[in-house]
Amino acid sequence: MAKRSIVPFGPQHPVLPEPIHLDLVLEDEVVVDAVPSIGFVHRGLEKLVETKDFKEYVYIAERVCGICSFGHGLGYCQTLEQIMNVEVPPRARYLRTIWMEMSRVHSHLLWLGLLADAMGFESLFMESWKLREKILDMFDATTGGRVIFSVNCIGGVLKDMDETMLKNIVDTCNEMEKELKPIADAFLRDYTTGSRLRGLGVLTPEQATLMGAVGPMLRASGIAYDARKLGYAAYDELDLEPITSNDGDSYARCEVRIREISQSFDLIRQAAARIPAGPIAVPVKGFPKGEYFTRIEQPRGEAIYYVKANGTKFIDRFRLRTPTTSNIPPMLNMLKGCQLADVPLLILTIDPCISCTER
Amino acid sequence: MKKLAKSPWLLHYDASSCNGCDIEVLACTTPKYDIERFGIINTGDPFQADILLITGGVNAQCESVVKQLYEQMPNPKVVVAVGICACTGGVFKDCYNIKGGIDTVIPVDVYVPGCAARPQAIIDGVVKALEILEEKRRNYHENKEEG
Amino acid sequence: MEAANTIEPITMARFMPQVIRFKMDGWRVVQICAARLPDGYELSYSFAKGYDMRTLRLTVATEESVPSITQVYPGAFLQENEAAELFGVKVESIQGDYHDKLYRIARPTPFKEKG
Numbered sequence: 001m002a003k004r005s006i007v008p009f010g011p012q013h014p015v016l017p018e019p020i021h022l023d024l025v026l027e028d029e030v031v032v033d034a035v036p037s038i039g040f041v042h043r044g045l046e047k048l049v050e051t052k053d054f055k056e057y058v059y060i061a062e063r064v065c066g067i068c069s070f071g072h073g074l075g076y077c078q079t080l081e082q083i084m085n086v087e088v089p090p091r092a093r094y095l096r097t098i099w100m101e102m103s104r105v106h107s108h109l110l111w112l113g114l115l116a117d118a119m120g121f122e123s124l125f126m127e128s129w130k131l132r133e134k135i136l137d138m139f140d141a142t143t144g145g146r147v148i149f150s151v152n153c154i155g156g157v158l159k160d161m162d163e164t165m166l167k168n169i170v171d172t173c174n175e176m177e178k179e180l181k182p183i184a185d186a187f188l189r190d191y192t193t194g195s196r197l198r199g200l201g202v203l204t205p206e207q208a209t210l211m212g213a214v215g216p217m218l219r220a221s222g223i224a225y226d227a228r229k230l231g232y233a234a235y236d237e238l239d240l241e242p243i244t245s246n247d248g249d250s251y252a253r254c255e256v257r258i259r260e261i262s263q264s265f266d267l268i269r270q271a272a273a274r275i276p277a278g279p280i281a282v283p284v285k286g287f288p289k290g291e292y293f294t295r296i297e298q299p300r301g302e303a304i305y306y307v308k309a310n311g312t313k314f315i316d317r318f319r320l321r322t323p324t325t326s327n328i329p330p331m332l333n334m335l336k337g338c339q340l341a342d343v344p345l346l347i348l349t350i351d352p353c354i355s356c357t358e359r
Numbered sequence: 360m361k362k363l364a365k366s367p368w369l370l371h372y373d374a375s376s377c378n379g380c381d382i383e384v385l386a387c388t389t390p391k392y393d394i395e396r397f398g399i400i401n402t403g404d405p406f407q408a409d410i411l412l413i414t415g416g417v418n419a420q421c422e423s424v425v426k427q428l429y430e431q432m433p434n435p436k437v438v439v440a441v442g443i444c445a446c447t448g449g450v451f452k453d454c455y456n457i458k459g460g461i462d463t464v465i466p467v468d469v470y471v472p473g474c475a476a477r478p479q480a481i482i483d484g485v486v487k488a489l490e491i492l493e494e495k496r497r498n499y500h501e502n503k504e505e506g
Numbered sequence: 507m508e509a510a511n512t513i514e515p516i517t518m519a520r521f522m523p524q525v526i527r528f529k530m531d532g533w534r535v536v537q538i539c540a541a542r543l544p545d546g547y548e549l550s551y552s553f554a555k556g557y558d559m560r561t562l563r564l565t566v567a568t569e570e571s572v573p574s575i576t577q578v579y580p581g582a583f584l585q586e587n588e589a590a591e592l593f594g595v596k597v598e599s600i601q602g603d604y605h606d607k608l609y610r611i612a613r614p615t616p617f618k619e620k621g
Binding site: 418419420455456 | 609610611612613616
């Protein structure tokens with residue numbers, strides 16, 4: 001008869017940059033159940049929309065999360081632009097696309113580093129984060145901020161990039177693509193990382209759909225769904241195919257994210273080549289009235305933004321369903337049956353973003 | 360900078376922040392900023408930490424965790440509040456679930472402003488914290504000898 | 507790409523059968539959102555298949571309870587718990603009910619009143 005015990009995991013844990021707590025029910029070393037308790041980062045940001053001017057709230061939407069910051073600003077602005085029938089100038093749409101893809105590169109490299117750290121591969125962590133600094137430098141040069149940069153506004157963007165800057169970004173991307181190669185090989189071709197990741201936490205396509213997985217997690221299970229195909233910002237004018245893998249294990253999730261970094265470089269190059277001249281924002285008059293659901297593809301997956309406005313400067317309801325909210329239930333499914341020692345790594349493979357989830 | 364008397368170890372905790380400052384704290388330990396050249400190591404264990412780098416505005420639930428981590432750290436210890444929401448509550452100050460600032464829960468020695476705080480500012484804060492740590496260490500030993 | 511994104515009002519009687527039909531047809535649950543009305547709540551359940559998204563809209567009175575969809579879609583428990591805790595929506599028999607202890611916030615149902 002196996003011995004049952006309950007092991008608390010978190011909220012403060014060496015592999016977790018953010019607090020989440022799980023009660024793991026174990027039979028000997030095998031996890032039979034996992035009960036999450038969240039709320040360590042819950043601030044109540046959705047409520048602030050009732051007392052802040054809707055234009056001012058863009059800055060708060062961006063601070064829902066410091067990693068997915070640009071995307072949250074973008075999602076909020078797009079929802080209001082839809083409600084208020086604002087036509088965003090093409091140049092602004094392209095600039096948004098470039099920043100969004102740069103955010104994806106930064107987020108995926110950050111995740112790769114954390115994954116390496118969770119495996120105890122310290123030098124690979126350092127290499128990934130060293131490469132990531134180049135993207136942060138480009139953020140710094142184009143917007144003046146490294147992680148939170150407040151360039152979105154309702155009706156467009158606040159800052160422009162000139163020719164030199166665009167060329168600079170493309171050059172950096174080319175350079176980074178070369179430097180990514182050895183890092184990618186260390187993750188995908190190395191024997192030790194392969195044996196740590198392969199077959200760990202398999203999620204079948206049926207489970208993924210039923211539990212509501214999104215983003216790289218869904219695509220690693222073989223389902224080609226990428227909200228960028230909906231064609232917001234300038235994505236409808238760029239060539240883009242969702243990246244998938246079929247195994248559904250941790251290795252597949254790692255592979256999908258690494259290939260998405262290359263895809264983002266490609267999208268940035270395409271956007272920089274096709275960006276039209278023109279204004280970067282249109283003035284927005286009046287107050288919003290109506291409601292709308294927007295979907296955008298964040299680095300971690302599809303995010304939903306909902307705004308219900310009543311015709312005054314204060315919005316009635318803002319709702320943000322983040323990718324991690326959707327990815328936690330399938331993660332709990334994966335945890336059942338795994339070894340206790342695999343738990344930290346498995347939690348990391350969904351790329352959890354707790355401050356997004358709890359807002 | 361004066362010679363450091365100690366190789367202090369860091370503990371980082373996210374007390375309801377947005378992640379922005381947390382990834383910047385981690386970025387400090389990576390090759391570009393490399394806080395480890397001061398002999399500093401980022402540890403996950405409060406029992407072995409000298410400096411607590413803490414971000415965020417503290418909510419109702421993590422209050423007890425913050426207090427517990429602070430209690431678990433051995434004396435003498437220094438607390439660095441990283442980011443404007445750790446200093447005062449920042450943009451989250453009006454939220455219903457935010458207490459507003461780390462100093463509402465535990466004593467803070469160094470405040471690092473910024474949203475998000477830049478790595479240079481964080482390193483500056485840590486170096487300041489080292490001086491305070493050294494002073495606390497001296498006082499701690501004197502008190503011990505006296506009584 | 508043109509994809510559906512609709513909001514469809516639905517009655518309580520037709521709600522659960524429709525959710526089960528979605529599940530049979532292979533739709534996934536996207537999000538659950540509550541919003542405050544003067545005398546009750548507006549609950550929006552979004553489902554998606556491929557790139558199409560349909561949102562079912564339930565309107566309930568303050569004291570009226572709604573059935574949980576976790577029997578059909580077990581992954582929905584986080585968002586149902588959230589609506590129950592933040593708004594005070596009465597959701598019946600959630601699989602994995604936290605009984606208003608999901609976020610463990612300082613004051614109960616902060617979204618119930620304006621401001």
